Amino acid sequence: MSADKIVVSGFRHFFQSDSGRVQATGEIDVTIREGEVVTLVGPSGCGKTTLLKAIAGFITPSEGQILCDGKPVRGPGRERGVVFQELAILPWRTVRKNIAHGLEIARVPKAERDRTVERLIGLMSLNGFEDRYPHELSGGMRQRVAVARTWAADPDVILMDEPFAAVDAMTRLTLQEELGRLCATTHKTVFFITHSVEEAVFLGDRVLVMTKRPGTIKATLDVPRHGKGGRDWDSFTGDPEMRAISEQVMHLVHAERV
Amino acid sequence: MRNGCDAMTRHLRDLRVLLPFAVLIAIWWGLKDGFGISDKLLVAPPLVWSAFGTLITRGILAEYASTSLSMIGIATLISFVVGVPLGFAVGTNRYAARALEGFLRYLQGISGIAWLPLAILWFGFTHTTTLAIVIYTLIVPIIFNTMTGVRAIPENYVLALRSLGASRLRIVTDVYFPGALPSIVVGTRLGMGYGWRALIASEMLVRQGGLGDLIFGARTFSQIDRIMVGMIAIGTLYIVVDRLLVQPVESMTLARWGVLRK
Numbered sequence: 001m002s003a004d005k006i007v008v009s010g011f012r013h014f015f016q017s018d019s020g021r022v023q024a025t026g027e028i029d030v031t032i033r034e035g036e037v038v039t040l041v042g043p044s045g046c047g048k049t050t051l052l053k054a055i056a057g058f059i060t061p062s063e064g065q066i067l068c069d070g071k072p073v074r075g076p077g078r079e080r081g082v083v084f085q086e087l088a089i090l091p092w093r094t095v096r097k098n099i100a101h102g103l104e105i106a107r108v109p110k111a112e113r114d115r116t117v118e119r120l121i122g123l124m125s126l127n128g129f130e131d132r133y134p135h136e137l138s139g140g141m142r143q144r145v146a147v148a149r150t151w152a153a154d155p156d157v158i159l160m161d162e163p164f165a166a167v168d169a170m171t172r173l174t175l176q177e178e179l180g181r182l183c184a185t186t187h188k189t190v191f192f193i194t195h196s197v198e199e200a201v202f203l204g205d206r207v208l209v210m211t212k213r214p215g216t217i218k219a220t221l222d223v224p225r226h227g228k229g230g231r232d233w234d235s236f237t238g239d240p241e242m243r244a245i246s247e248q249v250m251h252l253v254h255a256e257r258v
Numbered sequence: 259m260r261n262g263c264d265a266m267t268r269h270l271r272d273l274r275v276l277l278p279f280a281v282l283i284a285i286w287w288g289l290k291d292g293f294g295i296s297d298k299l300l301v302a303p304p305l306v307w308s309a310f311g312t313l314i315t316r317g318i319l320a321e322y323a324s325t326s327l328s329m330i331g332i333a334t335l336i337s338f339v340v341g342v343p344l345g346f347a348v349g350t351n352r353y354a355a356r357a358l359e360g361f362l363r364y365l366q367g368i369s370g371i372a373w374l375p376l377a378i379l380w381f382g383f384t385h386t387t388t389l390a391i392v393i394y395t396l397i398v399p400i401i402f403n404t405m406t407g408v409r410a411i412p413e414n415y416v417l418a419l420r421s422l423g424a425s426r427l428r429i430v431t432d433v434y435f436p437g438a439l440p441s442i443v444v445g446t447r448l449g450m451g452y453g454w455r456a457l458i459a460s461e462m463l464v465r466q467g468g469l470g471d472l473i474f475g476a477r478t479f480s481q482i483d484r485i486m487v488g489m490i491a492i493g494t495l496y497i498v499v500d501r502l503l504v505q506p507v508e509s510m511t512l513a514r515w516g517v518l519r520k
Contacts, residue, residue, distance in 0.1 A: 078423030
């Protein structure tokens with residue numbers, strides 16, 4: 001069994017709003033092991049983004065603590081990369097410059113930077129778009145760039161906040177397959193938030209289900225991955241085991257309808 | 259053949275912008291001749307044209323115009339260098355932005371010209387007075403637009419960069435500056451428009467050169483032709499500076515990024 005990468009214990013969060021203190025999440029305990037892809041599915045407003053933001057270090061938990069490699073999280077850091085739902089790559093940088101941004105910040109030598117960027121452009125099927133600006137790309141392409149930028153910076157943990165929610169359904173299938181392959185080949189620790197049951201089961205080694213607001217973790221389901229890769233929609237939909245897990249998750253989520 | 263036709267229609271279309279000017283000149287000339295208005299009130303276009311020739315050949319127009327242009331140039335430079343960092347400072351601080359937004363709007367209500375009495379008492383009838391008025395007029399829209407530009411930048415841009423390990427300075431150079439640039443350019447453009455008007459007005463009272471001085475001086479001797487040449491120069495130079503200098507900068511840098519806000 002691999003080491004614990006992220007440990008969230010006794011986490012609870014409150015927001016200050018005009019009408020007083022609002023509870024964003026219930027008490028949450030989560031452990032994410034190294035190299036594991038954990039997906040979290042829950043109804044909107046349950047506090048899943050709050051949890052991700054706390055792990056990213058964008059917000060300080062009201063209660064409890066978050067450890068990354070045994071050290072408490074205090075603010076964002078390059079060991080924890082984040083892929084947002086949208087509006088995160090910079091419109092004034094070309095695809096290449098966006099992907100290279102993290103490496104630029106880390107002062108990685110140009111030759112090495114170019115090699116990494118080239119590799120990710122290949123992996124994310126962005127060939128031919130290297131010198132385009134984001135506004136010239138489709139929504140799906142933009143998310144590919146966002147994913148590539150985070151992977152290029154080579155963080156230990158990758159936090160993804162519904163990265164494909166704003167993409168059209170057809171493109172989403174392709175992006176999910178690409179991400180599945182990327183996860184399988186790079187062995188990154190990934191925490192992925194979604195409100196899609198199928199997406200959660202398709203991508204996760206483990207699926208967490210959250211209750212409605214103030215959300216707590218309601219259930220944890222392991223998704224056994226047979227063979228290498230095997231993460232394509234054809235084999236997924238044809239696999240009775242996967243279908244059974246999806247149904248199980250669906251029932252759990254269904255009960256939390258708001 | 260086709261291309262030739264297209265080019266011709268394009269030229270004709272470009273000429274449309276001149277049509278209102280032609281109509282205005284026609285009305286002016288018609289009123290003058292039709293009602294037999296005295297030369298003491300209005301002169302005919304040919305007289306203005308010949309006054310234009312005189313002012314050009316004697317170098318008078320060039321001298322007064324260059325004073326105005328250098329004043330607006332200096333004022334723009336100073337306002338930009340001071341106003342942009344101020345706008346950043348205010349825009350990146352939520353509390354400062356809330357506190358100052360109303361104040362800046364209030365200041366926009368007190369036009370530069372309203373400061374002229376005080377400025378004259380402080381600096382006398384000098385270029386300093388005019389410069390102070392023009393900088394005041396120019397800098398408020400620059401600060402205001404820089405501030406709004408910074409505040410309109412999606413939070414995710416900043417969060418994503420912080421997760422990539424970016425320092426505060428890095429976020430300013432890589433996110434805030436390019437992100438606010440469209441607004442900064444818009445603010446500068448607006449400011450230069452307002453500043454140009456304030457400049458002419460101030461020159462009329464300060465009387466130390468510039469096109470405002472030229473037309474106000476001409477009034478003393480009822481040189482209507484000179485006044486009109488001056489007015490035409492004021493309008494023309496504004497268009498030249500705006501269309502040939504500021505607008506190209508705007509489209510060059512910003513249209514390419516697809517972030518041009520209108």
